[in-house]
Amino acid sequence: MLTINLIREKRDFISDRLKIKNFNSEEILDKILELDSRRREIQSRSDTMQAEMNRISKEIGSLMMQNRKTEAESAKENTYRLKEEIRELGEELGRLDSELREEIIRLPNLPHESVVRGSSSEDNVKVREGGEKPSVPADALPHWELIRKYDIIDFDLGNKLTGAGFPVYKGKGAKLERSLISFFLDEGVSAGYTEVIPPIVVNEDSGFGTGQLPDMEGQMYHMTLDNFYLIPTAEVPVTNIYRDVILNAEDLPVKNIAYTPCFRREAGSWGAHVRGLNRLHQFDKVEIVQIAHPDHSYKALDEMVNHVEGLVKKLGLPYRIMRLCGSDMSFTSALTYDFEVWSAAQERWLEVSSVSNFESFQANRLKCRFREKGGKQTRLAHTLNGSALALPRIVAAILENNQTPSGIRIPQALIPYTGFEMID
RNA sequence: GGAGAAAUGGCAGAGUGGUCGAAUGCGGCGGUCUUGAAAACCGUUUUCCGCCCGCCGGCGGAACGGGGGUUCGAAUCCCUCUUUCUCCGCCA
Known part of the structure; x- marks a missing residue:
């Protein structure tokens, strides 16, 4: 959520920047500015009247204490009309507040100055590339056949228990999954992240705080009986730890890492290219989250x-x-880097991580602020997060890239975790 | 699930209708003293919104778990929701 101050002061700048995200904000901005000036006018009037009301009330109080009942009664006469007007202004103010909020919420975050406009993922900018594409035989199997061959992940069984997109990991498949989670967590902790295990069910406020609600309502599993949501990413509970929190500048950056299962309805996005592990309703992910000082968030x-x-x-x-272009970026992000790994049998790049700076966009919803040492004023912090990493496509790539006639070779770094070198 | 009690500032804890944004203590910050520190003493210490305003600051409004109500006036009374604690029941 953009701050109202920024909108007031830099209307045209915002409008220009949002064009990079192919978002036409003219109408919304005009409406916001109009609502805002009405809101401020109403508040001034309401404040003045309440001040008057408070003055009279105090007067009545002191008259009562001096036992001057008649004077007190006549002073009361003056309050009835005032009270009614204050009530009406209060209602008007409430209406304007919520209307204003509704409009502001419709505006996406401003893209960072390095973001190009673009019109699709084709226009994402390659920042760098690494590793070598393995040479696999022409008859290399895609991972959905490998998992059957070695009986390590079972989609049919998941289908029986729940439905499509809820696989069951078995034997070495389960161990590989658990090993990757441990590996990712250990690497994060070594890099200074503090591990947390958050709830995987969150309330509406949390969903709103990180921006999944109301925009992505349909993408989350909603438990209507309790009005809870299954988290689509650990970003939601972990970032919301800092909702309504004022941090000290010297405590920044705050760095957290969390493993959680993630749940996504993926409504409408099923189709080609989503076979096997490429797209799931439930998957494992290790997420890193930082709350940073605005001056250092890009660092x-x-x-x-x-x-x-x-x-x-x-x-x-x-x-x-890849640095995402404006049209491929999420609503809430200011700058996003996507990581893709090469999947040898599918011969495609698979997205395995998305690392973003949200600047103050989430922080403004979250009211996540900080105070400079010795300072009095609070400022919005910057929030960032990234997958480190999402498991299924990593598993797919490892299976496909490392297949050999004698089995699937486990990457060196994982062997201490798996305890075996081959899936065979 | 049943019965009872409670929710106040960073923390502890007073406050049962009026001058209470809130005593007091602790903690924090600034200062005096000291070579330095401690102790002592003095001062200061919630957040949001609006107006004036370059900054400092000033003025007004709101907030005592959330929401609603009574009243000229609510931390204080009423309703409701949530949470916590105690006892009972059940349970991984």
Whole structure:
């Protein structure tokens, strides 16, 4: 959510920047400015009347104490009309507040100055590339056949228990999954992140705080009886730890890492290219989250990108880092780097991580603020997060890229975790 | 699930209708003293919105778990929701 101050002061700048995201904001901005000036006018009037009301009330109080009942009664006469007007202004103010909020919420975050406009994912900018594409035989199997061949992930069984997109990991498949989670967490902790295990069910306020609500309502599993949501990413509970929190500047950056299962309805996005592990309703992910000082948040973003790059390197996966163009970026992000790994049998790049700086966009919803040492004023912090990493496509790439006639080779870095070198 | 009690500032804890944004203590910050520190003493210390305002600041309004109500006036009375604690029941 953009701040009303920014909108007041830099209307045209905002309008220009949002064009990079192919978002036409003219009408919304005009409406916001109009609502805002009406709101302020009403508040001034209401404040003045309440001040008057408070004055009279105090007067009545002191008259009562002096036992001057008749004077007190006549003073009361003056309050009835005032009270009614205050009530009406209060209602008007409430209406304007919520209307204003509704409009502001419709505006996406401003893209960082390095973001190009673009019209699709084709226009994402390759930042760098690493690792070597493996040479696999022409008859290399895609992962959905490999998992059957070695009986390590079972979609049919998941279908029986729940439905499509809820696989069951078995034997070495389960161990591989658990090993990757531990590996990612350990790497994060070594890099200075504090591990947390948050709830995977959140309330409406949390969903709103990080921006999934109301925009992505249909993408989350909603437990209507309790009005809870299954989290689509650990970003939601972990970032919301800092909702309504005022941090000290010297405590920044705050760095958290969390493993959670993630749940996505993926309504409407099923189709080609989503076979096997490419798209699931439930999947595992390790997420890194930082709350940073606004002056250093892009340094934090670089650090996070380097961290994720280290992970894919250690796993020996060919990867590329893409800076998303405006039209491919999320509503809430100011700058996003996507990580893709090469999937040898599918011969495609698979997105395995998205690392973003949200600047103050989430923080404004969350009311996540900080105070400079010795300072009095609070400022909005910057929030960042990134997958480090999402498991299913990593598993798919490891299976496909490392297949050999004698089985699937486990990456060196994972062997201490799996305890075996081959899936065979 | 049943019965009872409670929710106040960073923390502890007073406050049962009027001058209470809130005593007091602790903690924090600034200062005096000291070579330095401690102790002592003095001062200061919630957040949001609006107006004036370059900044400092000033003025007004709101907020005592959330929401609603009674009243000229609510931390204080009423309703409701949530949470916590105690006892009972059940349970991984």
